[in-house]
Amino acid sequence: MATPVTERPDALPYLGYGLGLRVEHYETLLAQPAGIEWLEIVSENYMVHGGLPLVWLDRFRERYPLVMHGVSLSIGSTDPLDDDYLARLAALAERVQPAWVSDHLCWTGVQGVNLHDLMPLPYTEEALDHVAARVQQVQDRLKRRILLENVSSYVSFADSQLSEWEFLAEVAERADCLILLDINNVHVSAMNHGFSALDYLRGIPVPRVQQFHLAGYEQGAQLIIDTHDAPVSNAVWDLYTEAVRRFGRVSTMIERDDDFPPLSELVLELQHARALAEPLLRDAA
Amino acid sequence: MTSLQALQQQMLQAVLTGNAPIPAIVRDDGIADARSRLAIYRHGYRVRLRDALKAEFAGLRSMAGQRFDTMLDKYIGAHPSEHYNIRWYGAGLAAFLGYAHPWRDQPQLADMARLDWAISVAFDAADETSANMAELSAVPPDAWPALRFSLQQNLHVLDCRCNIDAFRRAADHDRPRPRLRRFGQARQILVWRKDTTVHYRRLDEDEWHVLGAAMRGESFAELCAGLAGHHGETVAMQRMAVMLQGWLAAGLVRGWTLG
Numbered sequence: 399m400a401t402p403v404t405e406r407p408d409a410l411p412y413l414g415y416g417l418g419l420r421v422e423h424y425e426t427l428l429a430q431p432a433g434i435e436w437l438e439i440v441s442e443n444y445m446v447h448g449g450l451p452l453v454w455l456d457r458f459r460e461r462y463p464l465v466m467h468g469v470s471l472s473i474g475s476t477d478p479l480d481d482d483y484l485a486r487l488a489a490l491a492e493r494v495q496p497a498w499v500s501d502h503l504c505w506t507g508v509q510g511v512n513l514h515d516l517m518p519l520p521y522t523e524e525a526l527d528h529v530a531a532r533v534q535q536v537q538d539r540l541k542r543r544i545l546l547e548n549v550s551s552y553v554s555f556a557d558s559q560l561s562e563w564e565f566l567a568e569v570a571e572r573a574d575c576l577i578l579l580d581i582n583n584v585h586v587s588a589m590n591h592g593f594s595a596l597d598y599l600r601g602i603p604v605p606r607v608q609q610f611h612l613a614g615y616e617q618g619a620q621l622i623i624d625t626h627d628a629p630v631s632n633a634v635w636d637l638y639t640e641a642v643r644r645f646g647r648v649s650t651m652i653e654r655d656d657d658f659p660p661l662s663e664l665v666l667e668l669q670h671a672r673a674l675a676e677p678l679l680r681d682a683a
Numbered sequence: 684m685t686s687l688q689a690l691q692q693q694m695l696q697a698v699l700t701g702n703a704p705i706p707a708i709v710r711d712d713g714i715a716d717a718r719s720r721l722a723i724y725r726h727g728y729r730v731r732l733r734d735a736l737k738a739e740f741a742g743l744r745s746m747a748g749q750r751f752d753t754m755l756d757k758y759i760g761a762h763p764s765e766h767y768n769i770r771w772y773g774a775g776l777a778a779f780l781g782y783a784h785p786w787r788d789q790p791q792l793a794d795m796a797r798l799d800w801a802i803s804v805a806f807d808a809a810d811e812t813s814a815n816m817a818e819l820s821a822v823p824p825d826a827w828p829a830l831r832f833s834l835q836q837n838l839h840v841l842d843c844r845c846n847i848d849a850f851r852r853a854a855d856h857d858r859p860r861p862r863l864r865r866f867g868q869a870r871q872i873l874v875w876r877k878d879t880t881v882h883y884r885r886l887d888e889d890e891w892h893v894l895g896a897a898m899r900g901e902s903f904a905e906l907c908a909g910l911a912g913h914h915g916e917t918v919a920m921q922r923m924a925v926m927l928q929g930w931l932a933a934g935l936v937r938g939w940t941l942g
Contacts, residue, residue, distance in 0.1 A: 442768050448810035450879040476688040483689050508691040511763040513698055514731050515724060517691075520708075524687050552723040553694075554710045557684050592714055620715040623723065681759040 410498055410576070410608055413463050415649040415668045422658040424454055430461050433665040438651055439494070441468040441501075445486040457650035459494060465609070466496040467578075471536065473546065474519045474529050484539050491540060498608060500545035500578045503529070503566055518551035521558040521565040526572070535572035545608050546570065548577035549584040550615075550624035562587065563601035570606045577602060579645070580611035581638045582630070582653075586622045586661070595637050599644050607645045612638060612654040612671065627656035630667055635674060642675045646682065650675070698724045699763060710896070721729040727813040732759045732772055740799040741774045742851035745860045747792060754786065767785050773800055791845045791863065798847050804856065805881045808837035813934035814876070826941045828904035832897045832938040838875040839892070840886070848885055877934035889913045890926055 411461060414435035419427065427434070437458060444455050458464065491499055504516040519525045522541070537543055548566055560568070570577050579602060588595035614628030630638075630652065652667050685708050693706040696699070698721070709717040724786040736755050737744065744751045757891070758779050764772045777796035780786045813835065822830060849861040871886045873894070886894065892913065895907050901909075930936050 402750075442770070445768065446770075446807035447837060449805075449807040449876065451807055452810075453879055472767070474687075477689055480767055506692060506767075507764075507817075508688070508695050510765055511695060511699070512765060512767055512769075513695065513724070513728055514769045515698075515727055517694060517724070520685075520687065522684070522687070529689060537936060553717070553720045555690065555708050556710050557690070558710075590714065592712065592834055618723075621723065647901055 411463075411648055413465070413497060413649040415672055416462075416465075416649065416666055417668065418467075418651060418653045418655070419458060419464075420539050420654065420658065423661045423664075425455060426661040428457060428461070431661065431665060433668055434462070436463040436465065436497070436649070436651070438465045438467045438653075441466045441487060441490055441498075441499070441537055444468055444494075445490055455494070464494055464496050466491060466494060466499045466568075466679055467547075468499070468501040469514075469516070470506055471501035471533050472506040472512075472519075473501060473503065473536065474525065475508050476505075476528070477508050477510065479535060484536065491542075497575070498543060498545055499540060500547055500609065502549050503546045503569065504549045516549040518549060518555075518563070520552060520555035521560040521562060525557065526560075526565060526568055529569050530572035533569065533575050537573070537575065543575055545576040545578040547580050547611065548583050548587070549580075550583040550590075550622075550644075552623075554591050554592055561593065561597075561601065563598045567601055567603055567606070570603065575606075576608040577606045578609040578611060578639065579607050579648075580613070581641055582611065582613040582615060582626060582634050585631075585634050585637050586615055586624045590621045596640060599637070599641055604645050607648055608647075610638070610641060610648050610650040611653055612650065612667075625656065626653050629663075630670075635670070638671065639674050639678070643682075647675075647679050694724075697721050698728050701725060706856060712940050713796070727850065729759055731769060732764060735769045735772050736776065739770075739803045740776065740796060741854035742774075742799045742847060743792065743795045745854040746795045746847070746850045746863075748860075754780070754792075773803065776800065776897055791843075791847060791865075794841070794843045794845070795847045795850060797841050798843070798872060798874070799850055800844065801841055802851070802883060805839065805874055805876040806838050808876060811835050811937055814931065814936045814938050816928065816931050817934075819931060819939075822939070822941065823922060828902060829942045830903040830939050831900055832903075832939050833893075834898055835935055835937055838898075840891070840898070841872045841874065843868045843872050843885075844869055849854065851883065875933065875935055882933065889922065893923070894930075895928060 416438060417434055419439045424506035444451050457493040502516045504518060507513050584595050584598045588598060612630045612634060613626045614630055616623045616625040650671050652664055654664060690708050699708055699712060703722060704829060705717045711717045747754055758776055760811050762775055769907050777793050778802055780793040780796050797877055846864045853860050871891045872883055873886050874883045895908055896906050896909055907919060907923060911925055914922055
């Protein structure tokens with residue numbers, strides 16, 4: 399692995415260790431339990447006119463640094479970018495003043511139909527041109543650089559000319575955007591498509607990585623399903639360790655979207671992330 | 684090479700249509716075949732939409748019982764999602780139940796879906812301020828006849844032909860579902876939000892008469908005249924005072940215009 403690089407080319411802050419904000423943990427999180435340094439909100443959950451969701455959002459804004467993570471930008475779709483969506487996203491960013499805004503390197507629908515899923519792209523020159531141009535449009539609209547996250551995938555396309563990591567790195571380079579590296583998704587896709595997760599990490603440019611995601615998955619009969627309903631697996635912890643060695647100090651969070659345990663269990667998982675990362679970061683300093 | 688647009692269209696059809704042929708664009712390998720790989724997306728699409736509907740239609744779930752899942756699957760099959768936010772997917776369910784066999788023959792199901800959806804819409808509707816009794820009491824007596832109320836924009840009045848509110852209440856409080864009671868003529872249910880809490884209640888006939896007139900922008904004098912037709916003048920004024928106090932306490936009144 400390469401020498402860790404902790405200097406990033408922009409002014410985005412390092413936030414430490416955080417969690418995805420979910421309704422199931424609202425009450426407990428309000429008390430600001432120790433060990434949770436920041437929260438990631440799902441943007442669409444708060445792109446509403448008013449009512450309770452925004453009341454809760456304001457409470458958390460007062461207590462934690464927040465980042466916004468969207469699931470519906472559909473940056474890779476061949477449908478036009480949705481102006482209404484972008485306007486609401488920009489308005490939410492204005493209200494939240496997040497440390498950063500992210501979404502996924504994928505498409506979620508086409509021909510006006512939304513699949514509400516993170517559909518993978520073919521890794522082609524055509525897709526590269528298309529996505530990079532749209533990322534630039536979004537960044538111009540939001541007046542900030544965005545982070546794009548690698549998705550878990552279950553299909554790949556015969557037309558792909560690049561590896562997934564080459565594609566992600568090239569999009570980031572051409573569009574001058576940043577990367578949210580989901581360590582679990584790297585593992586899931588590596589197992590599902592038979593590539594090396596370490597090759598993936600080695601192919602991602604260090605200065606572009608601004609955030610890590612960690613999560614759990616379900617082992618299916620043939621494929622691994624990215625369910626976010628289980629603790630982080632040992633294989634993903636191992637890969638996280640390699641990622642820390644390569645990328646250095648990167649804001650890290652755990653996503654849990656189902657079968658919610660008490661918050662204290664997630665805090666213990668975050669503590670485990672610290673215990674793995676901090677000695678490596680101290681040694682590298 | 685397949686264009687990006689063509690690839691996405693093929694994938695869309697493969698996910699939406701359970702028995703669509705497997706597009707040749709999907710790579711087959713020794714780990715899993717293309718059919719198994721696509722099945723994950725097909726399954727995930729339906730599960731996500733079903734879960735989104737279950738979260739919004741508590742009353743319908745209670746009323747439909749074992750038929751609920753079939754009902755949702757038919758809706759999902761007939762209506763691809765068009766909004767970027769899955770939260771809005773249920774917007775067409777009540778209309779679907781109003782025309783689709785066999786549910787259109789049981790209009791209480793569409794009514795129930797309409798109430799569930801009105802509650803859902805009110806939940807995150809725009810915040811509004813409401814007027815109070817002290818402010819209304821400050822209106823000079825000679826200005827009252829021409830006074831016109833502005834009511835909350837998140838307020839909805841729904842027609843119902845049976846006790847759908849009882850089904851929703853049972854679902855909200857995790858109680859056994861009630862017996863279905865059909866009404867001789869349609870009644871009305873008021874749905875609104877005060878602060879962050881959504882409320883719903885059935886309207887008495889005279890209150891609906893007055894509230895409906897207020898929503899149409901009729902003056903206070905016209906509201907009183909209408910109510911007098913129900914009760915006679917003396918009782919009408921007492922009834923009006925009680926109703927107004929209730930509306931103000933419930934936060935239904937945004938304000939008013941004079942003259």
